[in-house]
Amino acid sequence: MSDFITDCINGDALLSEVDNYIDIWHESDTVMPIHEFLGMTKKEYALFVEDEMYMASIVTAHKEGKDIDTVIQSQFAMAARSDNPAKAARLERWLKEEGLWD
Amino acid sequence: MGLVVHPEIKLALRIIKKHSLKIPIDFDTLVSEYANLIYKHIPIEGVDGVSLNLKVPGKRPTIVIDSNLPKTRQLFTLAHEFGHVIIPWHLGTIVDEFHSEYYNYIVYSELEQEANRFAAELLMPGEWILSEFNKCNFNLSLLHENVVKLACVSDQAAAIRLVEKLPPHIIYIAEKNGKVIHSGKTALTHLSLQEEGSRFDNECYPYFDTYIVFNAGSTHYHWWKLSTKIEINVDGAETWREILDKIVQTIQPPMGNDTFKKSINGIIAHANGKCKGEEDYSIDSVVSACIYRLRRSDLKDLVSHPDFEKFVKVRVLDFFK
DSSP: OOOHHHHHHTTSSOGGGHHHHHHHHHHSOOOSOHHHHHTOOHHHHHHHHHOTTHHHHHHHHHHHTOOHHHHHHHHHHOOOBOSOHHHHHHHHHHHHHTTOOO | OOOOOOHHHHHHHHHHHHTTOOSSOOHHHHHHTTSEEEEEOOOSTTEEEEEEEETOTTOOOEEEEETTSOHHHHHHHHHHHHHHHHSTTOOEEEEEEOSSSOTTOOOSOHHHHHHHHHHHHHHSOHHHHHHHHHHHTTOHHHHHHHHHHHHTOOHHHHHHHHHHHSOSSEEEEEEETTEEEEEEEOTTOOSOOOOTTSBOOTTSOOOEEEEEEEEETTEEEEEEEEOSOOOOOOOSSOOHHHHHHHHHHHHOOTTOHHHHHHHHHHHHHHHHHHHHTSTTOSHHHHHHHHHHHHOOGGGHHHHTSTTHHHHHHHHHHHHTO
16 A cells, blocks of 8 residues: 555645545554654654645655755755756845845 | 556646636636745746745745736746645745746756646646547637637647647647748657648648648647548559559659668558557558658658559558458
8 A cells, every 4th residue: 555655756645635644544443653654754754743844855855765854955955946047046136135035 | 558647747636626626727816825926027037937935844835927928828837836836846946937838848857847747737637628629529720729718828838738638640730921830749640740940731631531720810720630541442453562663663762762662661661560559550540650651741752643542552451461
């Protein structure tokens, strides 16, 4: 049976549908710990409990075969992504001027 | 073997189902449930939209769309940016440049291709396209017009989407001032399309069940439903080799007779090989595939020869002996 993380990677679940999986776990008589049921490590589950937004980073880590810390670090260090970096830098300046970049 | 459905297409379908969306979709309302949405002129040339703070803990994503763009392009950009919000592994801030309203323009980034596929499925769901097609009785001009109007997309985006989703043996050529500007064919349609930039030739595809034109301003979309059964009467006892020899003697191809014959046989063998893997493999399907493939500008002399069709039919019959 697939888990939430695998389903997200395959497009069979939206990030917002995690609650449905958690409900299924609660209603089942499984002895599997919840993090395992969702398809993540204990450490990843702890991050998810801290802020649900980390779920995207967890899915990304699994999809790209990377450690969760590496994904989060690169996410915070990430500049605007574009096919044209010079243009992205100009856009970043404009977004700052407009108060849209925080 | 089933077709592989990209994850981002499945995600778009889940969004449609989750929100019970119907065409036309109120994108502003939909997207606002997931992100802050701002329409503003973006003064950086070529930048159509940007998605900020994608899946950043403690922050709500923001989408900015260039308000100076034509409405259809704004809508496509919005659906594309929404893809960045929904696809789990699209993180951070992503800047998007589109070079036209042509939604499957060449992009090198996998993320952009994923967001494009998501946007196309959300704006013009495959199931909806097929239901509109089933209503139109092969009036492909009416179908094209309806998709443009109902989904609020550009005529070019609609044409590309139609050939992605419609059944085999359908083609279109978009023509402006007598020149081919783009073209497309549905899957399993074996023929050479007129090249972009070449002079438009509306007699290029003489074997069709329907031919109709959709006029979108100064661009004319020529739609053909090609015949899959081409009636060719074969009489006499000539073999295909004898017929081909006779044709070659008449047209004297510049590349030399033997090379020319090898090249023609190669094209025909390739067409037969392609058809073999298909469900409707038959003498008719191979004959039409060979004829469509051979109708190329560099083979004009062959194609216009009175024995051309006879040659193809006898050649194909030989495969089925």
